[in-house]
Amino acid sequence: MSEGATARDRQRLRLHVRGAVQGVGFRPYIYGLATRYRLGGFVANDPHGVVIEVEGEGKRAADFVTALPLEKPPLARIDEISVRPICVAASKDFSIRPSEQGKVSTRIVADAATCTDCLRELFNPASRFHRYPFVNCTHCGPRYTIAERLPYDRSTTAMKCFAMCEACSADYADPASRRFHAEAIACPQCGPRLSHGIEEIATAVATGGIVAIKGLGGYQLICDARNEQAVQRLRQRKHRDQKPFAVMTGSARDVAEIAEADPVELALLESSTRPIVLMNSRYRLAPAVAPQLSRVGVMLPVTPMHHLVLHALNSAHPRHDESWAIVATSANPGGEPLLIDNDEARQRLAAIADLVVTHDRDIVTRADDSVVSVVAGRTQFIRRARGYVPEPVRLARSVPPLLAVGGALKSTVTVTRGGEAFVSQHIGDLDTAEGIRFFEETVNHLLSTLDVDPVVIAHDLHPNMASTRFAEASGKRLIAVQHHHAHAASVMAEHGIEGPALALVLDGFGHGSDGGNWGGELLLCDGWCFRRLGHLAPLKMPGGDRAAREPWRMAASVLHGLHHGDDIARRFAEQPQASRLNALLDQCDVPTTTSAGRLFDAVAALLGGSAVQSYEGEAAMKLEALVRRPRIAEHGWTIENGVLSLGPLLLRVATEEVDPVVGAELFHGTFAAACVDWIGRAARQTGITTVALSGGCFLNAIVSGEIERGCIAAKLSPLLPRQVPPNDGGLSLGQAWIAALHFLEQQGPEGTA
The missing domain is CATH 3.30.70.100 (Alpha-Beta Plaits)
Incomplete structure (x- = not known):
């Protein structure tokens, strides 16, 4: 006073x-x-x-x-x-004062990369944190991945077993210190320790070895990204034939050696979230890093250990006129979830890594690296995980507590609490016992952390998904949500829209309301309801699900539909089943699909691209990599009764000797223009100008950018996902929004359902 x-x-x-x-x-x-x-x-x-x-x-x-x-x-x-x-x-x-206990309505923040102050201490010989690979403060370090529950105190984290030394205790209690009440505070005297030294790790990488290291959210595999033999050896050991690897460099300055980065991409790279950022490659890495792709995923060091390893490589093993870049990929054998347990890692990674580096701080919650790209100046998630989760999506209104369990691929789950939707980290595919266990582990941890008991569980319409079976076994009230409706609703949820709105969903596969295989859909969404206005022209899928793994089969389907089935055996002579496919396609019981993803596959195979895929989206990604300037084929499509067909363009690609680059450019430009025409007609018929754009095909930067620009030119208002991926990683958010609107509408005057 x-x-x-x-x-x-x-x-x-x-x-x-x-x-x-x-x-x-x-x-x-x-x-x-x-x-x-x-x-x-x-x-x-x-x-x-x-x-x-x-x-x-x-x-x-x-x-x-x-x-x-x-x-x-x-x-x-x-x-x-x-x-x-x-x-x-x-x-x-x-x-x-000490934390107060009770029913939780706050949240934990995401893990954050090493801040500049801690980085200075890391390389300062006078600092007690000099070269300590676990230095952190209140501005950086682990959070979500070490938290067991809220409130967020040291006693409720993986740090509870590390008693603070006198110096750390003094910092923790000093209001003037940057580590005042920093729950993960640690130093060489009292904190976690690595099983191997930094010099040993750097030497192993420099001599062509593969090293497994325990990161923030799980184990990673690293090797020399300029050493083709090392990268090929990693592919062989990990059984990962073609899927691209991410690369880590020591600083933003080093990125310029391997990629073309614009200011927005550089800002993302240097942010505390430290995602992998897709950017145009300069092709100065081992070819096996990102085979036949024009973009490479680049990241900067996330943890002090990353900084120390890259510093050791550049100082103790310098290269002439170039800095070190290392492959940094998830250590998950066979596409399973990330490994986090030390004993399991030593056992299961022994056949992959030449050196397995552990430490004694537990990982409570697995979290893979986030992956983003920049499209038309905006950030687009490809995989949302470490650095962003559990930051919630703010909803337009308060909703009941719900759980949405997503789909089967690129799975996430969403929990709502009040006016917030908490979308989990990327879980992955639910096609293994380990994947399902991780899914259940994530559901339990998110519900426990947020202290939520859901009144409803939302799930996909498909009856045979593991996530659907989980929902059915819960004993809770269930709401089934059509796959592509959920894709559209994920965009509407984050933009605070209940409808009405048009939605263009370009996707791989989803169980349709009629039981069919949907995937290229034009919808009208209003509240929790939707109506199918149109779809892509159906294509036969010879071999059913096998056609999704073998694009040549979809190309054969196009040839058959264009009455050129006799060309199948000749064009795909290397495929054992090619001679039988024309007769198979003549049969009336061959399943059909309206999938946009399968259309991309067909065009890629017709132009001589991937006949068989080693990872999802391979054919489409390699087709996109060919494009320099999208072109529009005159009269390249038709629209009749809401059905969009690219038949005229496909006939040209299938029957003329079109250069692959020209063909890829024609397909991308024509497909985007056709979609804008399709949306425009629906807008004129309905009077609705807002359009949600979603589905896995919107990961294609060219298609996404061209459709967005075309809609704006047509005086439409396109909405794209910004806080969740357009692929199935955003599915659970859409399910939650639809289920919430459905539940609220069915409530009685007294608020009971």
Whole structure:
């Protein structure tokens, strides 16, 4: 209280701050702010966020409230601040109190890459954190991957078994320290330890070896990204024939040697989220890193260990006129979930890695690296995981507590709480026992962490998915959601739209409302309902699901449909079944599909691309890599009764000797223009100009950009996913939004269903 102030000038305020405010240095920040304004009171974590009481001269208290959101820690996210006056308690000192317990409504923040201050300490010989691979502070380091539950305190994390030394205890208790109440604080005297030294790791990589290292969210495999033999050996051992690897460089400056990065891409690379960013390749890496692709996934060091390994490579094993780049890929044998257990890693990675590097800090929650690209200046998720999860998607309204269990591929789950939807980290495919266990582990952890008991579980319409069976076994009320409707709704949810809206969903496969194989759909969505306005012209799928793995079969289907079935055996003579396929396609019981993904596969195979795929989307990605400038074929499509056919263009590609590059450019440009025409006709018929664009094919940067630009030119309002991927990684969010709207509509006047 300033000199001359009276008791009547004194005021006490109680504040509640909600958002991502635990584990980010928020309490020490509040302590410092209150001290600056000479206020008494306290700050504490509670189940809803952070509770603050400040007492002192009225103007100082008001200034404190004004300054609070303006100077918050870099990782903090404030959703709401409530302020109310309470009775004066004659508090002169300010303190940090222990966390309050109760039903949780706050959240943990995502893991963050090493901050610049910790990085300086890492390479400062005078620092007690010099070369310590687990240095962190309130501005960086592990969060979600080490948290067992909320509130976020050391006792509820994987750090609970590490007793702080005297120096760390002093930092932890010092309000002036950057590590004041940093729950993951550790140093060489009291913290986790690596099983092998940094020099040993660097030497193994420099001599062509493959090393498994324990990262933030799971084990990674690293090797020399410029050594073709090392990369090929990694492919052979991991049984990963063609799927591209991500590459890590030591700094943003080094990225220019291997890729063309624009300012938006560089900003993403250097952000605290540290995703893998797809960018145009300069082809200066081993060819086996990203075979026949024009883009390469690049990332910067995430943990202190990454920084130390790359520094050791560049200093102890320098290369002439080029810096080191290492492959950094998930250590998940056979497409299974990430390994996180030390004993399991040593056992299962022994046949892949020449050196397995463990440490003694447990990983509570697996989280793969996030993957993003930049399309038309906006960030697009390909895989959303470490660095972004569990940041929620804000919904347009408060909804009941729900669980949505996603699909079968690129799986995620979503839990709603109030006006927020928490989309889990990328889980992956649910086609193995390990994948299903990870799925169930993720559901349980997310529900437990958020303290949510769902009233409804939303699932895919397909009856045979593992996620559907999980929902059915829960004993909860169920809501089934059509696959492509969920894709559309995921975009509408994050943009705060209930409808009506048009939706163009270009996808691989989804169980249709009529039981058919859908995948290229034009929908009208309104609330929790939808209507199918049109679809791509059906193609036969010889061999059923096998056609999705063998694009030559879809090419054969196109040839047969164009009455050129006799060409199948000649054009695909290397395929054992080619001579029989024309007769098979003559049969009436061959399944059909409207899938956009299968159409891309067909064109890729017709142009001489991948006849058989070693990973999902391979043929389409390699087709996209050929394109330099999209071209539009005049009269290349037809639209009749809502059915879009690229028959005229396909006839040209199938019967003329079209150069693969020209063919790829014609297909991309024509397909995008046809889709814009298709949407435009529906907009004129319905009067609806808002259109949601979603589905796995929107990962194609050319198609996505061309359709978005075409819609804008046609005076339409295109909406694209920004917070979740357009592929099945966003499916659970759409399911949750539809189920919530359905549940709310069915509630009675008293709020009971």
